[in-house]
Amino acid sequence: MGSELGLGLTSLFVVALVAAVTPVLVGLFGRLRIPQVVVLILGGVVVGPEVLDLADPESIELLANVGLGFLFLLAGYELDLAVFGQRAGKLAIVGWLVTVALSIGVVGLLAAAGLVHAFVPVALGLTTTALGTLLPILRDNNMLQGSFGSYVLAAGAVGEFLPVVAIAIFLGSNGRFVGLISLVAVGVLALLLSVAPRLGRGGRIARILSEGKDATSQTTLRWTVALLLLLLVVANDFGLDVVLGAFVAGVVLRRWAPGDVESLDHKLDAVGYGFFIPIFFVSSGMGLDLKSILEAPGRLLLFFLLLLVVRGLPTLLVYRSALPWSRRFELVFVVSTALPLLVALSEIGLETGKMLPENAAALVGAGVLSVLVYPAIAVAIDRRLDRTLGAPDAPDETRP
Incomplete structure (x- = not known):
């Protein structure tokens, strides 16, 4: 017991040090x-068992899962459901459906060639977008402002949420029907949680919560964490992915939190980005199977390019009447970024014994590479557009 605790504390210290050194x-x-x-992912690779072996990813697995939960909670919190009734949301759904059709065709060819055994996990992996992973990058570079920001959030949310729903239905451990029922149950629970606080608004309990929001009791933050963990537990017990419970928790929280809790955003950022989320990213780097990747680098490059072709390129066609060419080109690289769901899909594929180990490693490696490369290209395009649009008499391309 003592040795396990010591290993966990040592690993946590190393991970915290990587997180502190990163900025x-x-x-x-x-x-x-x-x-x-x-930097967090690469730091995890360096301190992980594949390189320096300074930390054990299994000893911090629980904290890493909570970090993943916080990542998707903030993604759900950032999403305004009203956007799906707007043009941005409708185009995002159309774009994702086009991606699904393209992914089925491409993965079908790979399966026919004997390169893929786990058809469904790989096909779903190519339709994902890592909105939670992208949020820190998009925020730091002010890429969520204006009308273009609504298209980015909508496309990212659809590319994150709909694949999670598909995972619950098609890859759930209890079968498709039970997975569908479980999804409905989680949705009903989320609806009840979003309505319940409003029933007691104006009462004594509501007053206590409001008065303690900025005191040492930190009432709103504590209830937010409790809400997140509750939905994570429910999703886990129903055999659903952690991401679904976390994403739903974020969507619920946006409706659940009173409008005057302005400091809640900063508190969530502090707890999430300050501690839990970095642990997830460093842990992802620690768990990367470098040996399998080095033995079959071609598979990694193939999946890396397929993320761009299958998920990104349809954007150029779907958004042709909504965004100018330059913004569509930028959006291509935003939506092609994937990672957390690729990790989950690889784990599912390995657990069922259907996915080849080299494909699992290559898929996760492609996700890591997409986080390294695609957002950087999108940021570079955005900065170039900002310089162009900032010039006198330059046309405003941010308006569709």
């Missing part, structure tokens, strides 16, 4: 504009 490194090499997410 310093990013600041020192500021001209390269490297996202912190990238």
Whole structure:
């Protein structure tokens, strides 16, 4: 027991040190504009068992899962459901359906060639977008502002939420019907949780919660964490992915939190980005199977390019009447970024014995590479557009 605790504390310290050093490194090499997410993942690779072996990913697995939960909670919290009734949401859904059709065709060809055994996990993996992973990068570079920001959030949310729903239905451990029923149950629970606080608004309990929101009791933050963990537990017990419970928790929280709780955003950022989320990213780097990747680098590059072709390129066609060419090109690289769901899908594929180990490693590696490369290209395009649009008499391309 003592040795396990010592190993866990040592691993946690190493991970916390990587997280603390990361912003310093990013600041020192500021001209390269490297996202912190990238440094955290690479730091995890360095301290992990594949390189220096300074930390054990299994000893911090629970904290890493909570970090993943916070990542998707903030993604759900950022999403305004009203956007799906608007043009941005409708185009995002159309774009994802086009991606699904394209993914089925491409993965079918790979399966026919004997390169893929786990058809469904790989096909779903190519339809994902890592909105939670992208949020820190998009926020730091002010890429969520204006009308273009609504298209980014809608496309990212659809590329994150709908694949999670598909995972619950088609890859759930209890079968498709039970998975569908479980989804409905989680949705009903989320609806009840979003309505319940409003029933007691104006009463004594509501007053106590409001008065303690900025005191040592931190009432709103504590209830937010409890809400997140509750939905994570429910999703886990129903055999659903952690991401679904966390994403739903974020959507619920947006409706659940009173409108005057302005400081809640900062508190969630502090707890999430300050502690739990970095642990998830470092842990992802620690768990990367470098040996399998080095043995079959071609598979990694194939999946890396397929993320761009299958998920990204349809954007150029779907958004042709809504966004100018330059913004569509930028959106291509935003939506092609994937990671957390690729990790989950790889684990499911390995657990069922249907996915080849080299494909699982290559899929996760492609996700890591997409986080390294695609957001950097999108940021570079955005900065170039900002310089162009900031010039006198330059057309405003941010308006569709």
